[in-house]
Amino acid sequence: MSQTPILAVKGLVKRFQVGGSLFSRPATVHAVEDVAFSVPAQGSLGLVGESGCGKSTVARCLLRLIEPDAGEVVFEGVDLLGLSKSRMRSVRQHLQIIFQDPYASLNPRRTVAQTLTEPLKVHGLQSASEINERVAAALAEVGLPADSARRYPHEFSGGQRQRIGIARALVLAPRFIVADEPVSALDVSVQAQVLKLLDGLRARHGLSFLFVSHDLGVVRHICDRVAVMYLGRVIEEAPVPDIFDQPLHPYTQMLRAASPVPDPKARFALPRIIGEIPSAVNPPSGCAFHPRCPDAMPRCSLEAPPMREVAPGRRVACHLHSASGPAENS
Numbered sequence: 001m002s003q004t005p006i007l008a009v010k011g012l013v014k015r016f017q018v019g020g021s022l023f024s025r026p027a028t029v030h031a032v033e034d035v036a037f038s039v040p041a042q043g044s045l046g047l048v049g050e051s052g053c054g055k056s057t058v059a060r061c062l063l064r065l066i067e068p069d070a071g072e073v074v075f076e077g078v079d080l081l082g083l084s085k086s087r088m089r090s091v092r093q094h095l096q097i098i099f100q101d102p103y104a105s106l107n108p109r110r111t112v113a114q115t116l117t118e119p120l121k122v123h124g125l126q127s128a129s130e131i132n133e134r135v136a137a138a139l140a141e142v143g144l145p146a147d148s149a150r151r152y153p154h155e156f157s158g159g160q161r162q163r164i165g166i167a168r169a170l171v172l173a174p175r176f177i178v179a180d181e182p183v184s185a186l187d188v189s190v191q192a193q194v195l196k197l198l199d200g201l202r203a204r205h206g207l208s209f210l211f212v213s214h215d216l217g218v219v220r221h222i223c224d225r226v227a228v229m230y231l232g233r234v235i236e237e238a239p240v241p242d243i244f245d246q247p248l249h250p251y252t253q254m255l256r257a258a259s260p261v262p263d264p265k266a267r268f269a270l271p272r273i274i275g276e277i278p279s280a281v282n283p284p285s286g287c288a289f290h291p292r293c294p295d296a297m298p299r300c301s302l303e304a305p306p307m308r309e310v311a312p313g314r315r316v317a318c319h320l321h322s323a324s325g326p327a328e329n330s
């Protein structure tokens with residue numbers, strides 16, 4: 001795996017205006033605030049956090065399915081946020097997304113062949129024989145029989161539909177795949193098969209992945225690194241073994257405790273996740289995690305902890321791991 005980033009995100013911001021009427025101003029949802037991470041070529045990063053933390057908004061901002069308000073998304077050396085819509089469309093053949101709900105993301109009135117053919121035609125492939133070849137190859141890659149091409153989405157199981165979603169992403173031979181909760185709508189028994197499929201594709205084709213999930217356990221076997229998000233911000237980033245063996249941020253420790261591990265003692269040695277994620281309309285002052293944090297100090301509600309490198313390849317935003325340490329404020 002090369003260490004050169006294929007994707008580098010810096011200062012990404014996305015806010016939404018909600019509500020508002022003749023008599024009241026709209027409220028601002030701080031969905032994504034100053035998010036930064038990078039993914040090495042042929043590497044995979046897990047973006048993990050509870051529902052509502054902004055991870056799926058980040059995923060969509062990368063492909064400009066949602067337009068970010070600020071920041072940089074540099075893919076293979078080009079800042080995607082500065083591209084015209086037509087240039088962006090052409091870059092998307094190298095940068096594909098797999099959605100969470102395989103049924104909702106497939107058009108029920110189109111056969112699998114029509115679904116897989118459309119992106120090829122959009123990107124200028126006209127030869128019928130080449131199109132048929134690419135469709136057949138994509139179906140074979142995801143373990144679906146060739147006659148699946150003639151069938152409609154309702155004729156498949158949930159796991160098979162997600163395989164069709166993966167084939168649709170693969171048919172353009174991308175170099176980077178954003179997988180947005182690709183297994184969370186599937187039965188546990190099917191999840192393992194789809195994860196194994198994605199891991200195999202990554203190895204065979206040298207693909208790079210951003211793997212979005214609410215479940216730390218899901219990214220464990222497929223990712224090299226993990227970035228943990230809380231209320232729109234990345235609060236810890238580290239290699240997978242460090243996140244599992246020695247999570248530093250109290251929130252990561254809670255996610256880790258909630259994730260199934262083979263050693264039950266290790267699971268319960270960490271604090272369990274408590275409380276609800278606060279509203280992104282009015283995030284808590286200082287460290288946004290302080291109302292739920294078992295280690296909170298007076299300083300935590302006043303001062304937002306900056307993201308800091310605490311070891312090579314490890315970053316965390318928490319006053320427990322700041323240069324001045326917790327002692328002076330506790």
Ligand code: SF4
Nearest residue numbers: 287290293300318319
């Ligand atoms: Fe907890 Fe304070 Fe660290 Fe935030 S900065 S995670 S409140 S100890």
